[in-house]
Amino acid sequence: MFETEIYTQRRERLKKQIGSGVLLFLGNQYSPMNYPANPYHFRQDSSFLYFFGLDSSDLAGMIDVDEDRDMLFGNDVSVDDIIWMGDQPLMRDRAAQVGITETFSLDKLEETIKETQAKGKKIHLLPPYRPESVLKLQGLLGIPADKIRAHVSEDLVLAVVEQRSIKIPEEVQQIELALEATYDMHTTAMLMAKPGVLESEIAGMVEGIALSHGGHVSFPVILTINGQILHNHYHGNTLQEGRLMINDSGAETSMHYAADITRTMPVGGRFSQKQKDIYNIVLESQTTAISSISPGILNKQVHLQAVTTIATGLKGLGLMRGDVEEAVKAGAHALFMPHGLGHMMGLDVHDMEDLGEKYVGYDKTVQRSDQFGLAFLRLAKELKPGYVLTVEPGIYFIPALIDKWIKEDKHTEFIDFDRVNEYRDFGGIRIEDDVLVTDEGCRVLGKPIPKTVEELEAIVGKG
Ligand code: GLY
Ligand code: MN
Numbered sequence: 001m002f003e004t005e006i007y008t009q010r011r012e013r014l015k016k017q018i019g020s021g022v023l024l025f026l027g028n029q030y031s032p033m034n035y036p037a038n039p040y041h042f043r044q045d046s047s048f049l050y051f052f053g054l055d056s057s058d059l060a061g062m063i064d065v066d067e068d069r070d071m072l073f074g075n076d077v078s079v080d081d082i083i084w085m086g087d088q089p090l091m092r093d094r095a096a097q098v099g100i101t102e103t104f105s106l107d108k109l110e111e112t113i114k115e116t117q118a119k120g121k122k123i124h125l126l127p128p129y130r131p132e133s134v135l136k137l138q139g140l141l142g143i144p145a146d147k148i149r150a151h152v153s154e155d156l157v158l159a160v161v162e163q164r165s166i167k168i169p170e171e172v173q174q175i176e177l178a179l180e181a182t183y184d185m186h187t188t189a190m191l192m193a194k195p196g197v198l199e200s201e202i203a204g205m206v207e208g209i210a211l212s213h214g215g216h217v218s219f220p221v222i223l224t225i226n227g228q229i230l231h232n233h234y235h236g237n238t239l240q241e242g243r244l245m246i247n248d249s250g251a252e253t254s255m256h257y258a259a260d261i262t263r264t265m266p267v268g269g270r271f272s273q274k275q276k277d278i279y280n281i282v283l284e285s286q287t288t289a290i291s292s293i294s295p296g297i298l299n300k301q302v303h304l305q306a307v308t309t310i311a312t313g314l315k316g317l318g319l320m321r322g323d324v325e326e327a328v329k330a331g332a333h334a335l336f337m338p339h340g341l342g343h344m345m346g347l348d349v350h351d352m353e354d355l356g357e358k359y360v361g362y363d364k365t366v367q368r369s370d371q372f373g374l375a376f377l378r379l380a381k382e383l384k385p386g387y388v389l390t391v392e393p394g395i396y397f398i399p400a401l402i403d404k405w406i407k408e409d410k411h412t413e414f415i416d417f418d419r420v421n422e423y424r425d426f427g428g429i430r431i432e433d434d435v436l437v438t439d440e441g442c443r444v445l446g447k448p449i450p451k452t453v454e455e456l457e458a459i460v461g462k463g
Contacts, residue, residue, distance in 0.1 A: 001097060001255070002170055007053045008070075008099035010163060014051065015065045017159035021122035022066075024113070025051060026133050027059035027074075041216060046347035046354075047126055047160055049256060053098040056088065060109050066121065071102045073109045113140050124153035126160065129354040154359075161352055161359045165344065166386035172436055172445070174257035175345070175388055179434065179446025181213035181251035182259040186449045189223065189247045190456065191463025193239060195268050199223055200235040202247070210251035218258035218349040222248035227264060227428030228396040230339060239267045244275060244427045250349060258349040260390050261449060262432035269461035276453055278395050279429055281313030283452065285393040286431045289341060293383060293391070293435055293442040300366055300380035303341035306393045307333045307373075314395070319423070322414045332414035334373025335405055336397070342390035343378040345434055350378065351388075383437045388445070392432030397423045 014023065027048045030039035044055045052061040052072065059074040072095045077088045088094070091103045104112070116123060123141065128134045128148060138145045167175070185206045192202045203223040210217045224232040225239060227246030239245060245267055250259035264282075266275055289306040311333040314320040319336075320327060327333060344351035344360055352360045361379040362368055369375055379389055402424065404410075406417050434445045450456050 001053050001055075004097060004099045006168070006170065007051065010051050011063055011070055011099075013163060014159055015063060015068065017162070018065055018124060018155055020065050021124050022116050023063040023124045023156060025061040025063075025126070026128070026136060027052070027054070027057065027061070028130065029057050029132050031130065031132065043216075044256065046256065046352070047164070049347060050160075050164055052100075054094055055256070058106060060106070062109075062112065064116075064121075069102060070100045071104060071112070072098075072100050073104050073106050073112075075106050110140050117141075122153075123151075124156040125151055126156060127152045127354060127356065157355045157359050161355055164346060164352055165360070166384065167346060167388050167436070168386075171257060171346065172388070174253050174255055175259060175434065175436075176445055178215070178218065178251045178253045178257050178259035179261070181210055181215065181253075182249070182261050183447050183449055184213070185209045185249055185251060186247060186261055186263055187459065188463075189245075189249075190263070190265055190450060190459045191461070193245050193265055193267055193269070194461040194463070195239055195241045197239045198235070199225065199237050199239065199245075202245075203235040206247065206249050210249075213251055214254045215252045215256070218250040218252040218260060222246065222262075225267065225427060227394075227430065228398045228426075230396070230428075241268050242272070243267045244429060246428060246430060248430065248432065252349070256347050258345055258347070258351075259434060259446065260345055260349050260392075260432060261434065261446075262392055262394075262430045263449060263451065263456070264429040264431065265456050265460040267461070269457055269459075271453055271457065274423075274426070275429075277317055278313075278423075278426070279453060281310055281317075282393055282395050282429045282431050284313065285309040286391055286433070289391050289393065290433065290435055290442065290444060293389075293437060295383055295385050295437055295439065298366060298380065298382050299341065299361075299389065300374075300377060302383075302391075303374075303377050303380070304328060306341050306391075307337055310337055310393060310395060317419075318416055319419045320414055321416055327411070327414035330411060330414065331371045331373050332411035334371075335401060335411070335415060335420070336395045337393060338373050338376065338396070338398070338401070339394070340374075340377030340379070342392050342432075345388050345390055353378070385437050385439050387437040389435055389437070390432055391435055392430055394428060394430030396428035396430075397426040398428075399424050 028045045062071040095103045203221045225243040248262040252258045285306045311324045366380045
């Protein structure tokens with residue numbers, strides 16, 4: 001937990017931003033995996049953690065802006081809880097750690113909400129993303145579950161996004177701690193990437209390293225020789241010489257700050273010339289994108305620059321043709337990179353995605369494109385000091401997409417599909433780092449993880 005004042009100041013700022021009404025924050029509950037007493041690991045809601053700091057189930061926070069009151073709702077543990085789950089400090093002592101003196105048992109929440117409604121005060125909500133929370137809100141507010149979304153407070157969403165987007169030094173320190181564990185996850189996977197090893201053996205080690213550092217993984221591990229499947233969670237293949245292996249994984253600290261790193265490597269440690277050529281295009285795209293990051297630039301511009309580098313490189317290899325700028329404008333490069341350059345990162349690996357990408361990654365000046373590829377860009381708006389974002393270009397050969405575009409005669413002026421067909425079994429390459437926007441430019445966070453062809457060839461398969 002951070003110092004008490006950090007939580008107090010965050011709530012004070014929120015009150016000033018919103019101006020009036022009551023702000024309701026539901027903490028998360030345990031969620032059953034296959035029967036109620038066998039739950040998924042508990043993960044607290046990130047906005048609740050940000051403003052109320054307490055990391056356990058069945059809590060709610062309320063801020064009455066008009067009366068300047070911060071309240072926590074939750075029960076002290078019973079003897080039954082102590083027998084099965086262990087002891088916990090009293091709610092009032094836990095609340096004091098985050099600067100709150102007013103605590104109530106959970107059954108007072110509904111009553112307090114009803115009183116608030118009776119006074120005609122507006123109750124500001126964030127969008128719930130778990131069905132349990134939707135049902136809870138239905139009961140608490142007396143609003144049908146399918147109408148809850150309509151009651152979400154845009155003012156609160158915008159205020160929370162504004163605060164959470166700018167990471168204070170203590171938060172950057174947490175992200176760098178997550179990156180320490182993530183460094184071990186990635187270098188271990190590199191050492192293990194030899195022919196004959198199962199993906200699951202490496203994925204299991206990677207996840208175990210995150211756990212051994214005291215947190216969890218920040219999202220399900222993507223570790224596969226089929227990197228062309230962007231979020232591939234299948235780990236049943238055996239590594240073979242000649243294939244590339246993608247490892248897209250990151251730890252989260254015990255305080256739930258995330259890291260998110262991707263490396264791609266040749267199984268056994270030697271790139272073929274064909275792999276090296278594509279790899280170096282992705283690497284150039286990533287390093288030039290990082291070097292252009294500074295306050296004031298639109299991340300959409302950084303994305304477009306990154307895909308222009310990719311299109312230029314692919315033209316050099318004869319896979320693309322024609323005018324590169326025109327190709328990018330038309331979206332032809334999206335055959336090879338159908339996703340966006342990156343996303344915000346913090347308490348969530350895709351930070352605040354539950355609050356809506358249109359608020360986190362876009363604003364009045366930058367609207368989401370509907371073009372295939374660019375439409376998947378999660379962060380397009382102007383970058384500010386304190387933002388932490390990922391930079392993760394890739395090149396993929398996705399047979400189903402290639403076949404679709406051939407059938408549709410799509411972008412034939414920019415793509416040589418005969419050449420592309422020679423890469424159908426290539427797989428995919430993605431390279432990802434986590435970057436802090438600073439006053440002067442940016443800083444790549446964490447200890448450098450092998451990334452160049454030479455650095456990778458020196459470590460991969462050497463375990
Ligand atoms: N690391 C997975 C993603 O960014 O979507
Ligand atoms: Mn990512």
